[in-house]
Amino acid sequence: MDTTKMCKFIIVVSLALCTVVLAVAGETCQNPSVASQVYSTHEASVVVNTALVAEFTLKCSNGVKNLALYAEINGQFVPVTKNEDGTHYQVSWVGEHKQAPRGVYPVRVFDSDGYQQIKKAQRNEESSGAIKALFTLSIDHSGPYRGPWLQSEFIAATTAIIVWYCAYTAKSKLQS
Amino acid sequence: MRLQLVLIGVLAVCFGNADEDHGPAWLLASKTLHNQFVVEGKELVVEYIIFNVGESAATNVVLTEESFHPEDFELVRGMTKTKWDRIAPGANVSHTIILRPRVYGFFNMTAADVSYLSSEDASEPVHSYTSAPGEGGIMRYRDFDRKFSPHILDWAAFGMMTVPSLCIPFMLWFRSKSKYETIAQQSRKTN
Numbered sequence: 172m173d174t175t176k177m178c179k180f181i182i183v184v185s186l187a188l189c190t191v192v193l194a195v196a197g198e199t200c201q202n203p204s205v206a207s208q209v210y211s212t213h214e215a216s217v218v219v220n221t222a223l224v225a226e227f228t229l230k231c232s233n234g235v236k237n238l239a240l241y242a243e244i245n246g247q248f249v250p251v252t253k254n255e256d257g258t259h260y261q262v263s264w265v266g267e268h269k270q271a272p273r274g275v276y277p278v279r280v281f282d283s284d285g286y287q288q289i290k291k292a293q294r295n296e297e298s299s300g301a302i303k304a305l306f307t308l309s310i311d312h313s314g315p316y317r318g319p320w321l322q323s324e325f326i327a328a329t330t331a332i333i334v335w336y337c338a339y340t341a342k343s344k345l346q347s
Numbered sequence: 348m349r350l351q352l353v354l355i356g357v358l359a360v361c362f363g364n365a366d367e368d369h370g371p372a373w374l375l376a377s378k379t380l381h382n383q384f385v386v387e388g389k390e391l392v393v394e395y396i397i398f399n400v401g402e403s404a405a406t407n408v409v410l411t412e413e414s415f416h417p418e419d420f421e422l423v424r425g426m427t428k429t430k431w432d433r434i435a436p437g438a439n440v441s442h443t444i445i446l447r448p449r450v451y452g453f454f455n456m457t458a459a460d461v462s463y464l465s466s467e468d469a470s471e472p473v474h475s476y477t478s479a480p481g482e483g484g485i486m487r488y489r490d491f492d493r494k495f496s497p498h499i500l501d502w503a504a505f506g507m508m509t510v511p512s513l514c515i516p517f518m519l520w521f522r523s524k525s526k527y528e529t530i531a532q533q534s535r536k537t538n
Contacts, residue, residue, distance in 0.1 A: 210424035210445055214390050216495060220381045222392045222443050224424045239432050252429040252442055255409070261426050263443035265381060265394050323497040327505070334513070 199282060200231035200238060200305060207308050211271075215315035221271040224263045225278050225308050240305070241286040243279045245271060248289065251280065262308075273314035279304035371465035372436065373401035374408065376477035378459055385483060386491045387451040390423065395459065395477055397431075398439040405434045405463040407472070410442060412459040419454075421447040434463075451487040456480040 207227035212218050223244060231238075237257025241250055244264045253260045262278055264271075281289065282305050292299045374397055381392040395412075399405050412427040425444030434440055448454075458476040465473050 208424065212390065212392065217382050217384045217386050217389050217491075218392050219383050220392070222381065222394075222445060224443055224445060226424060226426070250431060250440055252410075252426070252431055252440070254426055254428060255430055257430075259426065261429065261442070263394075263425070263441065265392065265441070265443055318495075319497050323499050323502050327502050330506075 199284065200229065200233070200235050202232035203306050204230045204232075205306050205308070209308065209310045211276075211310055211312035212315050213313070215268055215317040218315070220265050221268050221312075221315060222263065222265045223271065223276060223310050223312065224261065225310055226259065226261045227308060228259055239283050241281045241283075241289075243281070243289075243299075243304075244310075245276055248286075268315060271312060273312060276310040276312060278308040278310060280306055280308065369436075370402040371469070372399055372403045372405035372434070372463065373465070374399055374405050374434070374461060374463055374473075374475060376410070376459070376461045376475065378456075378477040378480060380456070380480050380483075384486055384491065385448060385454075386486045387448050387488045389447065389488075389491075391420070391446045391448060392443060393446065394441060394443045396439055396441045397434065397461065397477075399434045399436050401465065402436050403466050404436060405465060406432065406467065408432075408434055408440075408461065408463040409472075410459060410461050410477075412444065414457045414459065415446055419448065419450050421449055423447050448485045451485045453482060454485050455482045 205227050207225055209226075210222070210224040212221045212223075215221075225242075225244075229238070229240075237253070239250070240253075240260060241248060242262040244262055245266065247264060249262065249264070251260045251262050262280070281302070285302055285304060288302045289299045292302065376395060376397045378393065378395050381394060382390075385391055393412075393415075395410055397408065397410070408431040410429050415422070415427070423445040425442075427444060429442055431440055456479055458479040461475045461477060462472040463475075
């Protein structure tokens with residue numbers, strides 16, 4: 172009798188565990204398709220720091236929504252915010268201009284499993300570059316416009332001095 | 348054997364609920380502008396940072412920004428209403444929106460709203476506010492341009508205006524000089 176009860180107990184627990192595993196697996200996004208819009212700061216004359224912002228919508232083939240996502244942007248791991256119905260997501264980063272030189276910035280987005288792997292890698296002081304992201308966005312930062320290379324007043328003053336110098340040397344040659 | 352299993356189960360349940368001794372979550376939020384000047388028609392970067400200084404995780408954190416009216420500000424990038432599922436105790440999160448002012452003049456930047464559940468069994472959300480940057484001015488684009496643009500067209504116009512007063516005496520001198528040199532050459536040839 173005890174053996175039968177024990178077997179039944181084991182079967183029930185295994186079924187429960189399988190259900191839990193399947194339910195958790197259903198939370199992963201299968202075949203993500205992403206539509207994104209990005210932004211990077213272009214005006215350094217008014218803005219003190221550079222901002223990199225990526226907004227995206229995510230469609231999963233298994234219809235999962237409202238995911239908890241994490242992103243790696245410019246070396247930092249940040250949680251991804253979303254709107255109330257969980258369809259629209261945003262990743263943002265703000266820092267000094269020199270921390271964001273001109274270039275293409277890949278933004279790797281991870282789901283909660285990927286993020287757990289990253290935290291584990293960080294705890295073991297390993298590189299997290301090998302961990303597979305759910306998908307990657309790109310922010311093409313053309314660099315902020317800081318104004319012209321040479322001030323126009325400087326060019327005007329230099330031109331005036333050059334013209335004066337030519338006239339002065341010509342006059343001296345004539346009078347000598 | 349069975350009694351030992353039951354004892355282990357009871358102990359696990361007891362230790363599993365140790366979180367109930369922690370205090371509630373407490374969020375502090377700041378709203379800052381990353382602009383030296385706020386100019387009509389130029390980008391304005393607003394960053395919100397939310398810190399959890401409480402002892403539990405804050406869940407269902409919703410940040411709502413309603414003080415930038417679409418008539419006065421164009422939303423270039425970012426969401427004015429966002430949500431985080433969970434902010435762990437001691438952690439912070441940040442959110443940025445990019446705006447472009449459509450008008451100029453004095454503007455009072457007020458706080459945004461933050462609402463969250465301070466513990467796992469809380470039913471009513473806690474409503475809080477971010478810090479407010481306060482009153483500031485949005486510069487007119489013409490005034491900013493007058494102060495800071497390179498004025499290349501203006502300098503080119505100035506250059507064109509100085510050309511007559513430089514070129515007319517030069518041409519007079521050059522003409523008489525070349526006439527004199529031709530005469531001098533002719534007299535040298537005849538001599």
